[in-house]
Amino acid sequence: MDTASFEFVFFGLAVALVSNFSRSRVWRSAVLLLASLAFLGFLAHNPIAFLPLFGFLLLGYAGLVLIEHGWSKSAVWSILAVIFAYIWLKKYTFLPEGFFLHSFYFTVGLSYIFFRVLHLLIEAGDSREKQHVGMGAYLLYTLNFTTLVSGPIQRYDEFARDQFAAEPIPLGPRVAGLQLERIVRGFFKVNVLAMLLNMVRVDALAQMAQPLPPSLKLYAAFRLAAVFPFFLYCNFSGYIDIVIALARLMRVRLPENFDRPFSACSALDFWNQWHMTLSNWLKTYVYNPLLMALMRRVSSLAMQPLLGVFCFFVTFFLIGVWHGRTSEFVFFGVLTGGGMSINKLWQLGLTRAIGRKSYKSLAKNYAYAALGRGLNFIWFAFTLFWFWASWQQIDKVFTAMSVVQWLGVWMAAWLCQAAVLALWEWLRAALLSVKAYGEPVLTSRYARMVYASALGLVAFVVVVLLSQPAPDIVYKAF
Amino acid sequence: MTELDDAFGDQKEAKLPRRDWILLPALGLLTICLIAACSELIARRVFSGSKKSVGSCMVTNDPSTGARGIPNCSVWGKGAESSWVEYRINRCGHRAGMECGPKPPGTYRIVMIGSSVVMGYYVPREKSFAALLPLQLSRETGHKIELYNEGSGWGFSHSTDLRFNDVLKEDPDLILWVLTPTDIQRSSLVLPTADLDPWPNLSLPEKAWKRLQRSLAQGSIMDAVAEAFGRTGTALMLRHFLYKSQSQYVKSFLASGDANAGYLKVEQSAEWKNHLQQFNSDAADMEARAMTAGVPFVAVLVPDHAQAAMISMGEWPRGYDPYKLDNELRAIITSHGGIYIDILPGFRSIPNVEQYTFPVEDHPTSVGHAMISGLLARALSEGTVPALKAASQPQAKLEKQR
Numbered sequence: 001m002d003t004a005s006f007e008f009v010f011f012g013l014a015v016a017l018v019s020n021f022s023r024s025r026v027w028r029s030a031v032l033l034l035a036s037l038a039f040l041g042f043l044a045h046n047p048i049a050f051l052p053l054f055g056f057l058l059l060g061y062a063g064l065v066l067i068e069h070g071w072s073k074s075a076v077w078s079i080l081a082v083i084f085a086y087i088w089l090k091k092y093t094f095l096p097e098g099f100f101l102h103s104f105y106f107t108v109g110l111s112y113i114f115f116r117v118l119h120l121l122i123e124a125g126d127s128r129e130k131q132h133v134g135m136g137a138y139l140l141y142t143l144n145f146t147t148l149v150s151g152p153i154q155r156y157d158e159f160a161r162d163q164f165a166a167e168p169i170p171l172g173p174r175v176a177g178l179q180l181e182r183i184v185r186g187f188f189k190v191n192v193l194a195m196l197l198n199m200v201r202v203d204a205l206a207q208m209a210q211p212l213p214p215s216l217k218l219y220a221a222f223r224l225a226a227v228f229p230f231f232l233y234c235n236f237s238g239y240i241d242i243v244i245a246l247a248r249l250m251r252v253r254l255p256e257n258f259d260r261p262f263s264a265c266s267a268l269d270f271w272n273q274w275h276m277t278l279s280n281w282l283k284t285y286v287y288n289p290l291l292m293a294l295m296r297r298v299s300s301l302a303m304q305p306l307l308g309v310f311c312f313f314v315t316f317f318l319i320g321v322w323h324g325r326t327s328e329f330v331f332f333g334v335l336t337g338g339g340m341s342i343n344k345l346w347q348l349g350l351t352r353a354i355g356r357k358s359y360k361s362l363a364k365n366y367a368y369a370a371l372g373r374g375l376n377f378i379w380f381a382f383t384l385f386w387f388w389a390s391w392q393q394i395d396k397v398f399t400a401m402s403v404v405q406w407l408g409v410w411m412a413a414w415l416c417q418a419a420v421l422a423l424w425e426w427l428r429a430a431l432l433s434v435k436a437y438g439e440p441v442l443t444s445r446y447a448r449m450v451y452a453s454a455l456g457l458v459a460f461v462v463v464v465l466l467s468q469p470a471p472d473i474v475y476k477a478f
Numbered sequence: 479m480t481e482l483d484d485a486f487g488d489q490k491e492a493k494l495p496r497r498d499w500i501l502l503p504a505l506g507l508l509t510i511c512l513i514a515a516c517s518e519l520i521a522r523r524v525f526s527g528s529k530k531s532v533g534s535c536m537v538t539n540d541p542s543t544g545a546r547g548i549p550n551c552s553v554w555g556k557g558a559e560s561s562w563v564e565y566r567i568n569r570c571g572h573r574a575g576m577e578c579g580p581k582p583p584g585t586y587r588i589v590m591i592g593s594s595v596v597m598g599y600y601v602p603r604e605k606s607f608a609a610l611l612p613l614q615l616s617r618e619t620g621h622k623i624e625l626y627n628e629g630s631g632w633g634f635s636h637s638t639d640l641r642f643n644d645v646l647k648e649d650p651d652l653i654l655w656v657l658t659p660t661d662i663q664r665s666s667l668v669l670p671t672a673d674l675d676p677w678p679n680l681s682l683p684e685k686a687w688k689r690l691q692r693s694l695a696q697g698s699i700m701d702a703v704a705e706a707f708g709r710t711g712t713a714l715m716l717r718h719f720l721y722k723s724q725s726q727y728v729k730s731f732l733a734s735g736d737a738n739a740g741y742l743k744v745e746q747s748a749e750w751k752n753h754l755q756q757f758n759s760d761a762a763d764m765e766a767r768a769m770t771a772g773v774p775f776v777a778v779l780v781p782d783h784a785q786a787a788m789i790s791m792g793e794w795p796r797g798y799d800p801y802k803l804d805n806e807l808r809a810i811i812t813s814h815g816g817i818y819i820d821i822l823p824g825f826r827s828i829p830n831v832e833q834y835t836f837p838v839e840d841h842p843t844s845v846g847h848a849m850i851s852g853l854l855a856r857a858l859s860e861g862t863v864p865a866l867k868a869a870s871q872p873q874a875k876l877e878k879q880r
Contacts, residue, residue: 173494177502202725206791210829445498446505453506457513464704465713466720468733 001042002108002149004190004239005470006463009183011039012146012242016249020171025164032140032163032250039145044106052105053113056085060117061138067124068132075125079118086114092325109148111322111478115281116142120156122285131157137164146247150239150475152257153277159252168251177445179245181452186245188455189238192462195471197231205393208400221401221409226417228388229381232474233261236275239473262421265363265372267343267379271316278319287315309344313337323387323478328394332386339379366422373425374418378410514712521711525718531555532565532599533670536631544637544668546630547571558714559836560600560843570644574627575603581624581649586865588612588625589650591638595780595841596629596656605844610851618859619866629656635665635760642764646771652863653768655777656854659741659785659803665756714838721837724787731784732795741803742784742794758810765814774863775816779804780842780850781825783835789822790831819862821853 001008015035019028040050063078089110091100120133120141133141133156141159162169200223207220237258247254261274271279291311298307320333351359362368385394398406432440441447463470535551537543547567556562570578581587590596590608598606608627615623626648628641638655645653677685686706693702707713721727732739740750761777768775781789781800788800801822808818825831834846842850861867 174492177494199720199723199726203723206724206793207829209792210790211827212829216829445502449502449505450509453509454513457510461707461712461716462720464700464707465716466726466730466733467704468729 001039002476003470003473004187004242008470009187009242009246011035011042012246013183013249015145016246019250023168025166025168028168028250029136029140029163032144033136036140036143036145036148039148040106040143043108046104049104049106052089052101053107053110056082056089056110057113057117057139057142059085060121060142061135063121064124064133064138067121072125075121079121079125082114082117082121086110090325093327108476109150112147112149112151112153113142115151115153115278116156118285119153119281123156144247146243146250146252147254150236150243150473150478151277152240152244152255153281154255158255162252169253171249171251174445176249178448179248181448182241182245184452184456184459186238186241188459189234189241190473191238191459191470192455194231194234194238195462195466197227197234198471201227201231205397208397214405217401218405218409221397221406222413222416224397225378225381225409225413228384229262229377232384233258235471235473236475239475262377263373263425264376265369266347267339267376268312268347270376270380271319271340278322279315282315282319286318287311290314305348309341309348312340312344316340320383326390328386328389328391332383335383335386339383370418370422371414373421374414374416377417377421378414381413382410517712517715518710521715525558525711525714526556527558528554528556528562531557532597532631535565535567537571538632538670541668542640544630544640545632545670546641547573557600557836557839557841559718559839563600563602566603572626572628572630573597573603575609576624576626578626578648582622585622585624586651587649588615588623588652588654589645589648590625590627590629590654590656591633591645592629592656593633593638593658593661594629594631595658596627597631597633598627598629598847599631599841600836600839601842601844601847605847607842607847607851607854610848611854614851614855615859615866618855621865623866625654626650632664632667632670634661634667635757637668639760639763640668642767646767646773650773651865653764653773653775654858655764655775657777657779657807659779659782662741662750662753662757662803662807663738665753665760717838719837721783722832724791724832727832727837728784728787728791728794732798739784742788742798742800744797744799744802746802754806754810757807761810761816762814765811765816769815775811776819776858776863777807777811777816778819778821778854778857779807781822783837783840785822786825786828786831786834789825790828792826817862819854819857821850821857824853824856825849 001011015031019031019035021027044050060078060082063074063082066074066078087095088100089105089107120138124131124133137160140163141154141156144159147154204220204223204227208217208224212220240257244254244256255277257275257277259273259276261270264270264273291307294307294311295304298304314337316339317333317337320329320331320336323329323332347359350362354362363372385397389397401409431442434441436444530553532553532555534555535548535553536545537548538545540546549567549569549571551565551567553565554562555565565573568574568577572578588611596608598608603609606627608625608629612623612625615621628645628648630637630641633641677688680688689709690702690706693705721730732742736743736747736749740747743750746754765775785800785803788794788798794800804820804822808820811818828834828849833843834849835842858866
C-alpha cells in the first residue's frame with residue numbers, strides 16, 4: 001500500500017468515490033481521516049509501532065497550542081524540540097547508538113510530517129494574525145494519506161482552503177478524466193519505466209564487478225552514470241502524479257513537485273523544477289531568513305552576492321542531509337550545495353565579465369543551453385552516487401576503472417545527454433506545435449485517451465506478468 | 479503539456495460534448511484491441527515453436543521405465559526461443575550421437591545420465607556439452623574418451639533409477655550424473671503428467687475456459703488473469719526481453735514461490751526436504767549398484783538461470799543462498815560413496831551469464847553448453863577421478879573462489 005500498487009490506486013479511488021457522496025466539509029474530512037487511519041493500519045498492524053509517531057505529532061501540537069495561547073517565546077523551543085525528536089526517531093548516525101529506541105516503530109512519512117509540523121510552528125510563531133488549528137485539522141493535515149508517504153509538502157493554508165471549503169472546488173467529467181489519465185501515467189512511470197531503468201542500473205552495477213572486456217565495462221559504467229536520474233524521476237514523479245490526481249478527485253489541490261526538471265539548463269534552474277515543494281520549503285524557511293539575517297549584519301555591497309552563494313550552499317547542503325542519516329548523505333549535501341554555489345558564482349562571474357545583456361543572450365544560445373542541460377544532468381547523476389550507494393559500493397565502482405576511463409565516461413555521458421535532451425526538447429516543441437482548433441493535438445482529450453489506454457495496457461500487462469511486489473518509492477525511505 | 483499544465487484542470491470546465499461519452503471509450507477500447515492484436519501477432523511470428531518436438535520421440539506412458547526415447551526415432555523441433563534442432567534417437571532410445579553397444583578398445587567410456595539439459599534440449603547435438611566434453615577431456619588428458627549420453631527428457635532422479643540397468647549395460651568406466659535443480663524438484667516424477675496436455679481432445683477456447691476455471695478454483699481473479707495471460711505469445715515475448723536482465727530474472731524467479739525457488743532458500747521448506755529425501759533414496763540405490771559393478775559414480779550440479787545469475791552477480795537477497803543445494807547434494811552423494819564435483823564457483827568468473835540459458839525456456843543455449851563443458855572438463859581432469867587426471871587447477875582452488 002505504501003507504493004504505486006494496484007491496491008493503493010484502488011484504495012485511493014474508492015476513498016475519492018466515497019468522499020464525493022457529499023459536498024459537506026464534515027463528510028469529506030471524516031472520510032479523509034478514516035481513510036488515512038485505515039491507510040496507516042495497512043502499513044503496520046501493531047498499534048504500538050505508531051506510538052513514537054503519535055508522540056511526535058503530540059509534541060508538535062503541544063508547541064502549536066502554546067504559541068496559540070500567547071507563549072510566542074515557546075516557538076523556538078518547540079521548533080528545536082521537534083527537530084531533535086525527528087533526528088532521534090530517524091536515528092541519525094552522529095548520535096550514539098545506545099540513545100535510540102531499539103524496538104520496531106513506524107517511521108514511513110515522518111520526514112514529510114516533520115516539514116508540515118515545522119511549517120505550522122514557524123507560521124504560528126511568525127504570524128500576527130493567529131490562525132487556530134484544531135486537533136482534527138492538524139491530524140488531517142499531517143496524516144493525509146495522499147501526502148503521507150512521499151509528499152508533496154503542502155502548506156497548511158492551501159490544504160485548509162480546499163479541504164475545509166464550504167463550497168468544494170468543482171469536479172466534472174473533464175477534470176475527472178484528466179486525473180484518471182494522470183493516474184495511469186504515474187502508474188506506468190513507476191511500474192514500467194522506473195522498473196526497466198532500475199533493471200538497467202542494477203545489471204550495470206553487477207557488471208562493474210565482473211571480468212568483462214574494457215569496452216563492455218565502459219558501457220556498464222556509462223549506463224550506471226546516466227540511468228539513475230531518469231529512474232529516480234520516473235519513480236518519484238510517477239507516485240506524485242498518482243497522489244496529486246487522487247487528491248484532486250477528492251477535491252483537494254496538492255502542489256506540483258516537478259516541472260520537467262531535465263529541461264533545466266543549470267543547477268539553479270533544476271532545483272526550481274525538481275522536488276519543488278522541498279526546495280520551496282527550504283527557500284522559505286532557510287534561504288530567505290538566513291540571507292536577510294546576513295545582509296543585516298554585512299553592510300559591504302561587494303560582499304552581498306557572495307552571501308547569496310553562501311546561503312545557497314547552506315540551503316542545499318541541508319537538502320542533502322535531509323535525505324538520509326549517514327555520512328553518504330552529508331557528502332551528497334556538500335556536493336549539491338557546492339554545485340549550486342559554483343553555478344551561482346559562474347553566473348555572477350560571467351555577468352561581471354561580459355555584461356548582463358551578453359550573459360542573457362548567451363544563456364539563450366541553443367548550444368550553450370544544450371551543453372548546460374547536459375552538464376546539469378551529469379552533475380546531478382554524479383552527486384546521486386552518494387544518494388543510492390554506500391561508501392563501499394562507491395569505492396568498488398570507482399576503482400573498477402582508471403581515472404582516465406571514468407573521465408571519458410563522464411565526458412561521453414555529458415555530450416550524449418546534452419544531445420538527447422536537446423533532441424527531446426526539439427521533438428516536444430515540434431509535436432506540441434501540431435494544432436487543431438487552436439489546441440495542440442497531443443494534449444487533446446482524444447490523444448490523451450489513446451496514450452492513456454496504451455500506457456495503461458502496457459502497465460497492466462507488465463505488472464500481471466511479473467507478479468512481483470510493486471517497486472518501492474525511493475523517497476518513501478526519507 | 480508541462481506537468482503544471484494538467485495539474486488541476488479546474489479553471490472553467492466546459493461541458494463534455496455528448497458524442498465524447500461514446501467516442502472516448504470507443505477510442506480507448508480500439509487502442510487496447512489494436513495494441514493487443516499487433517503485439518500478439520508479432521510475438522507469434524517471432525517466437526513460434528513447432529507443434530512436434532522431442533516429445534514425439536518419447537514414450538511417456540510406461541510407469542515401469544519412466545519417459546524414454548523411442549528407438550530409431552527422429553524429429554525436427556523448434557522451441558519458441560531456439561532455432562530448429564534435430565533430435566535423432568539411436569536404436570537403444572538415446573540421443574547419444576552414436577549407437578549403443580560395446581565400446582571400442584582403448585577407449586575410456588563415460589555414460590552420462592540426467593534429464594532434458596543433459597539430453598540437449600533446444601540445441602544441436604554437436605553443440606551440446608555431451609558432444610563437447612569428450613573432445614575437451616581427450617585433449618586435456620591425452621586419453622581417448624568417449625561419452626555415451628543416456629540423458630532423457632523428464633529423466634529425473636526416480637525415473638533415471640528405474641532405467642539404471644541400461645546405464646550399466648553400456649559398460650561404463652565412469653557414470654556421470656549431471657543434475658539440475660529441476661531433477662530434485664521433480665525427483666519422484668516418473669511420467670510427464672504435469673507437463674502433458676490434460677485435455678488433448680478439447681478445442682483451444684474450451685481449453686482456455688477449463689484453465690480459467692482451474693485457476694479460479696486455486697487462486698484469486700488476478701492469479702487467473704495472470705495464468706491466462708502467461709500463456710499468450712505476448713507474455714512470452716515480454717518475458718524473453720525482461721528476463722535478459724539478470725537482476726529482473728532473479729527477482730521474478732524468487733517471487734514465483736517456494737515450489738520453484740525453494741531450493742535457493744537457506745531454510746528449506748518441508749516440500750523441498752521431501753524432494754531431497756526422494757533424491758537421496760534414488761542416489762543411494764544407483765550408487766550402490768554402480769559400486770557393485772565397480773564403476774566410479776560422479777555427480778555434479780549444473781545451475782539453472784537464477785542460480786547462475788546470483789553467483790555471477792555475487793549478491794543475493796537475505797535468506798537465500800545459491801550454493802545451498804550444491805552443498806546438500808554433495809553431502810548426499812558422498813555419503814553413499816560417490817564423488818561430487820563442484821562447478822558452481824566457476825560461474826563467478828563468467829561474464830554475460832545472461833547468455834547461458836534461453837530466458838524463458840530456461841535450458842542452456844549453445845553458449846551455455848560450451849560453458850558447462852569447459853567447467854566440467856576442468857573439474858573432471860583435476861584429479862578427482864584418477865583416470866581423467868590432467869595437469870590443471872585443483873578443485874580446492876575452485877572452492878576458494880566462493
